[in-house]
Amino acid sequence: MTTQPSEPPAEKKEIPNYKLYIVAVITGIISYFIAALNPNLSFISIILIWPSFVAAAGCVEFLCRYGLGTGTSSIGYWGTACGATVVFASQFIGTGAYSPFLEIAIATLLGYAAGLCANKIIRMKIPRIEVNSAIIAGGTGIITLVVLEVLAGGAGIVGTTVYYIYPVMYIGIAIGILHPYNGSLGEGENQPRTLMLALCEGALLTALFGFIGILLPNTPFIPALGMLIISIIGFVIFVSIWWKRVKKEAYDIVWAGYPAGVDH
């Protein structure tokens, strides 16, 4: 008796990055105002910036799948340069309610312009590079903006009291968005697992920023502590989900330790 081969499972449709970004912008702006209005509630703000990591990492994944001509690290650093530079350069804008909107819009515009140059002038011919560049820049801008706001204790647009953590923030955010795709390559990379790794790294980074905030003398203790605790909780949850996915999807594919046929 022959058995009919079962149909391969239908490939799940990926979530479009622009939808992820819309969520990231909405949650990012809410998180900014929570941190600005009541710094003690900033642990909620931290939860609300994790979608920005997801959106930016999703776009890095999308662009790098095409082969960029530059490395994954370059696109990560470049995207962070667009987003974070706009936020760092806008410390002097008044603390009006429009300021976060302005910063996110400018970061997104800068990313879009760079993507447009890459596609139209340099002729990269990568579909939707403009939109994805804009999302990376906007996402990193949101992360920078909110983390600085939390660490500055809701001092409006941050002030410049925590200027000495700019470099570590810059590198940290860049790694957080560029690494999920690199870290998931090799064994059937797919969007859900890559984005789950982005959440893990986002939570780990916000935990790091919270820890730095506790150590620094001129950052408020309670918001930084809240940031650290909620990030550690988030990290544990995300890693457990991500690890289950890894075992389910990648474990057998990459296995090379035992000879074939040996139970493992």
Added chain:
Amino acid sequence: MDPITAMIGIIVGGIIVGICVHFIPASAVGAMSASTGIATGPSMLSTGCGLAGLYAAGYMIGESTPLVVLSGAMGSALMIICTMLLANTICAFGTGVAPVAGSYDKDPITGWRQKPFMSPGTDGHSMPTTTALSGIIGALLGGAGGSLVFVSVYEMISPILEHTTAITIAGMVGAGVFLINCVLPAYVLVGKSEGMTDKKMKLLHKTFVSCLIVSVITAVFVYASVVVI
């Protein structure tokens, strides 16, 4: 420096940074001595040069603008000279290959033949004289461009901030503008460049226009946030 001049300084610096990447010899396959250039992407190497230049420029901040820019250029050039010297030493005495370029038969400066010393199946290895000179020119440009952005931002924000805060913020904005502009040429170079003798130098105008557009947006925003808003 008045804010308008500083804004123009950011634009000019950004464009120079973009151009510098074309001069920097770098190639990822250089790690296996399969291509001329330092074993990394042009963008990342240029970033290293630029950051070294920013550090050097930071020591001179407060002096006149040309001195700061010169200091940045020197710091950047020193960094790449050390890198190329060590890379050539490793290739010559470690891997056992001579510095040769794949893009020319005779070195334009020394006149030394290249092809007989090239390993089969490669595009050259390490940095011969002209390629090394190109790297130094690129680093000088990159350091000068990055420092020009740095000093321009510093001059713009120093009236409203403390000295150390202004230096840090100007340094971060300078590094950011550097990264934005030095990754764009990587799309033109596609991960490999032999420097000024590479055929991709003909695509310099694309880099110029791209960096001009991006630098204008960045500079106008910095100007607007500091002066207007």
